[in-house]
Amino acid sequence: MTHRTRKSLAVLILTSLSWSPAPLVLSQTLLSQSALAQSVTPPTASTVRIGFFPNLTHAPALVAYEKGYYDTQIKGVKVETKEFTSGTTLNEAFAAGALDIGFIGPGPVINGAAKGMPVQIIAGSANAGAVLVARKDSGVRTLADLAGKNVAIPALANTQDVLLRNMLSGAGLKSQSDNGDVTIVSVAPADVGSAFLNKQIDAALVPEPWGAVLEAQGHKVIADEKSIWRGGNYPAAVVIVNTKFAQANPEIVKGFLKAHLQAVALLNKSPAAAQVAVSSALLKLANQKIDPRALQRAMQRTKFTADVDTEALKEYGQLNINAGYSRKLPDFDKLVNLTMLYSLMETQSKLPKPGASRTLMGIK
Amino acid sequence: MTTLTPAKVLRRSRNMTFVWQILGLLLIVGVWWLCTDVFKVKPQYVFPSPKDVWEEFYYGFWGSGPQDGKLLLSVGNSLRRVALGYVIAVGLGGIMGLLMSLWRPLRETFGAYLQGLQSVPSIAFVPFAILFLGLNERAVFFVVILEGFIPVALAVSGAVLNVPPAWRTAGRTLGATHFGLVTRVLLPAAVPNIVTGLRTAWSFSWRALIGAELLTSNLGLGRLLEIGRNTSNMALVMATIIIVGVIGALFDLLIRTLESRIRRDYGLEAGS
Numbered sequence: 001m002t003h004r005t006r007k008s009l010a011v012l013i014l015t016s017l018s019w020s021p022a023p024l025v026l027s028q029t030l031l032s033q034s035a036l037a038q039s040v041t042p043p044t045a046s047t048v049r050i051g052f053f054p055n056l057t058h059a060p061a062l063v064a065y066e067k068g069y070y071d072t073q074i075k076g077v078k079v080e081t082k083e084f085t086s087g088t089t090l091n092e093a094f095a096a097g098a099l100d101i102g103f104i105g106p107g108p109v110i111n112g113a114a115k116g117m118p119v120q121i122i123a124g125s126a127n128a129g130a131v132l133v134a135r136k137d138s139g140v141r142t143l144a145d146l147a148g149k150n151v152a153i154p155a156l157a158n159t160q161d162v163l164l165r166n167m168l169s170g171a172g173l174k175s176q177s178d179n180g181d182v183t184i185v186s187v188a189p190a191d192v193g194s195a196f197l198n199k200q201i202d203a204a205l206v207p208e209p210w211g212a213v214l215e216a217q218g219h220k221v222i223a224d225e226k227s228i229w230r231g232g233n234y235p236a237a238v239v240i241v242n243t244k245f246a247q248a249n250p251e252i253v254k255g256f257l258k259a260h261l262q263a264v265a266l267l268n269k270s271p272a273a274a275q276v277a278v279s280s281a282l283l284k285l286a287n288q289k290i291d292p293r294a295l296q297r298a299m300q301r302t303k304f305t306a307d308v309d310t311e312a313l314k315e316y317g318q319l320n321i322n323a324g325y326s327r328k329l330p331d332f333d334k335l336v337n338l339t340m341l342y343s344l345m346e347t348q349s350k351l352p353k354p355g356a357s358r359t360l361m362g363i364k
Numbered sequence: 365m366t367t368l369t370p371a372k373v374l375r376r377s378r379n380m381t382f383v384w385q386i387l388g389l390l391l392i393v394g395v396w397w398l399c400t401d402v403f404k405v406k407p408q409y410v411f412p413s414p415k416d417v418w419e420e421f422y423y424g425f426w427g428s429g430p431q432d433g434k435l436l437l438s439v440g441n442s443l444r445r446v447a448l449g450y451v452i453a454v455g456l457g458g459i460m461g462l463l464m465s466l467w468r469p470l471r472e473t474f475g476a477y478l479q480g481l482q483s484v485p486s487i488a489f490v491p492f493a494i495l496f497l498g499l500n501e502r503a504v505f506f507v508v509i510l511e512g513f514i515p516v517a518l519a520v521s522g523a524v525l526n527v528p529p530a531w532r533t534a535g536r537t538l539g540a541t542h543f544g545l546v547t548r549v550l551l552p553a554a555v556p557n558i559v560t561g562l563r564t565a566w567s568f569s570w571r572a573l574i575g576a577e578l579l580t581s582n583l584g585l586g587r588l589l590e591i592g593r594n595t596s597n598m599a600l601v602m603a604t605i606i607i608v609g610v611i612g613a614l615f616d617l618l619i620r621t622l623e624s625r626i627r628r629d630y631g632l633e634a635g636s
Contacts, residue, residue, distance in 0.1 A: 088594045095409055095596065111595040115409040150499060150581075157594035176581045183581040185499045200499045324431030325595045327423070 045100070045245065047078040048252050051090050052103035054083060054286035055189070056208035056295075056302050057126040057237035060263040061103045062281035063274055069262050074255035083285045085188060086155040094119065100245040101256055103237050105159035110317050113330035118243040121308055121336045122253065123260055125239055128232035129302030130160055131211035132167070132223035133192075138202040140222060143171040152187035152195065152204035157325045159236065160205045161186075162316070163229050165323045167205075178324075190288060193217060207236065209282070209290050209298035216294040225301040232303065234312040250340070257344055260306060267304040275299060306345070310336050409596050416599035417606070424603060434583060434591075439607060442585040446573045449505050453512025453569060454562060460513070461520025461561075462546070471521060478514050486511045486572035494579060504576040504584075511572035512565040519561020523554035556627050563619045570612050 050070065052061035061081075064070050070079045082099065084090040091108040093099045095117055103125050113119050134140035140149060146168065153161040164184065165175060174180020187195050189210035195201045196219060203222065206214065215221055226232040239260065246253050267274040279295055282288050290298075310332060317329045368376075393414055399405045400413035408416065424435025464471040486507050493503035527550050535549040577586025585608050592600035627633040 091596060092593075108594070108596065111597070112409065115596045115598075116407060117409045117596060118407075155594060156590050177583045177587075183500065185579070185581050187499070195499070198495070198498075200494070321431075324434065325591070326597075327429075327431075 049080045050101045051082045051099045057129045058103040063263040066277040066281040069259035073259035107159040123239040124308040125237040127303040128225040129236045133214045134203040135196045149202035150183045152201045164205045212294040212298035412599035420599045420603040438588045449508030453509045457513040457516025461517040464521035465524035487575040507576040512569035515564040523557030527553040559623045
């Protein structure tokens with residue numbers, strides 16, 4: 001290459017660089033981010049991505065998924081459902097912007113919100129719905145027997161983990177990470193049965209239906225749904241939405257909430273029909289065939305509600321701090337936004353009351 | 365004008381390296397600060413700023429709250445685990461390596477398998493370790509020991525085999541017994557290569573530990589990574605990664621210094 005060609009090549013590259021869209025794109029993204037901060041509404045979405053996992057505390061999602069409520073209530077938009085196996089993975093997808101709406105335990109939500117994640121709780125899904133089960137040959141019959149034992153929770157720092165630590169401290173016990181002698185390990189609820197068989201763990205705090213499934217295998221419930229915390233009056237799963245998505249797509253969120261209320265109503269008014277839907281969804285999503293009697297028992301231990309007890313959430317936030325998973329509380333007034341839910345419930349309650357076989361609040 | 369002796373030149377170049385390293389660090393932190401606090405390339409829950417990470421360091425090491433001091437505790441637990449695991453790995457690996465070098469059938473069979481196992485990432489052994497030993501610290505030790513054992517065994521056997529045959533002959537001629545030949549000729553001659561193996565084994569064990577600690581209940585650096593991930597606390601994740609890197613580098617430096625001193629003593633490396 002001669003000196004001249006090299007020079008002209010350099011000029012060519014420089015000019016092409018200055019015309020290339022790279023700096024433009026960069027300034028645009030910077031602009032759009034500051035614009036978002038001033039809450040200029042982004043364009044409306046053509047797809048809504050809903051995430052949940054195959055647990056009974058997410059039953060409204062399972063019912064809506066199985067019955068096609070989302071597709072009928074959210075109009076003009078493609079509905080994509082995604083299944084997750086733990087709050088961690090769902091929360092990561094949410095943080096990465098790969099999900100718009102999600103069913104999740106309050107633990108990951110509160111932690112995420114405290115870190116500034118654009119998340120809002122727009123409805124409840126289920127209260128209680130978790131039990132502490134001991135392996136039949138573990139010799140554990142009371143909470144105090146857990147000293148020196150292995151106890152499983154679905155995921156580190158999730159709702160059951162925080163509640164287990166709270167129960168332990170109530171019984172004067174401590175986890176190993178707090179220099180106590182109770183070993184808390186994370187095991188996926190569906191794998192607790194085999195971990196019990198291998199005697200790897202002695203007890204597990206699991207969400208339903210896994211508690212009832214373990215019980216059907218002969219293992220013992222040593223703390224039922226009411227004795228875990230607050231007499232069972234605490235949100236085990238809530239519905240979250242990406243705040244930016246909600247601001248830009250109020251109609252989609254409204255449609256989702258209608259479907260959600262419809263599913264919750266079916267779960268409360270026609271448990272038998274709901275159970276069929278849940279069972280079939282669990283088979284499809286988790287590849288698990290749950291014994292109908294166990295499922296029925298599990299559903300009785302779970303209270304399906306679209307409402308959220310903010311007081312319970314605040315108390316949970318404090319337990320989360322006690323467990324060492326956070327140093328500060330999020331702003332709950334911003335985090336919980338039930339305005340749309342309540343206005344929907346109100347308009348529905350004004351309609352003539354449908355018969356018991358029909359769905360609650362008049363939504364079909 | 366002062367005269368520049370070789371020692372002074374060396375010291376000066378070392379001082380310059382140090383200065384460059386500090387400048388490089390400042391540059392990295394500066395760019396990091398620009399990306400986070402100034403331009404906000406990503407939100408805080410994805411890419412925390414140097415200040416957020418510093419806060420985690422502060423509470424993790426010097427905080428006085430009931431749940432603070434986790435970094436300190438984790439570093440202690442991790443070092444304890446890796447120290448014990450590494451010592452056992454070196455002991456077992458040393459014995460196995462020596463046996464392999466002395467006995468050909470063992471070398472041809474077991475040695476070949478070890479060579480293959482070395483390419484398997486440590487995390488792949490975790491499910492096996494859990495099923496075999498249970499969900500507890502023993503499973504962590506198993507993975508750490510296994511990962512350290514392989515490079516030590518291979519290094520020792522290779523190093524002993526590489527001792528020039530003439531030295532064996534000389535040892536025999538001078539009346540060394542079989543045992544004496546091993547302890548006074550072969551092993552001393554193999555020391556430089558063995559030390560290189562020890563260094564590899566250290567970094568293998570350390571990496572294996574962090575992976576395996578994801579399953580422990582007691583605090584450790586790997587566990588802390590998982591806590592950070594599960595609580596959306598990326599600052600904690602970054603702080604933990606920094607500590608893992610710094611500890612790994614410090615120990616590597618320590619063994620490397622030992623290695624280069626030994627190599628100098630053996631006349632394998634030019635010294636100052």
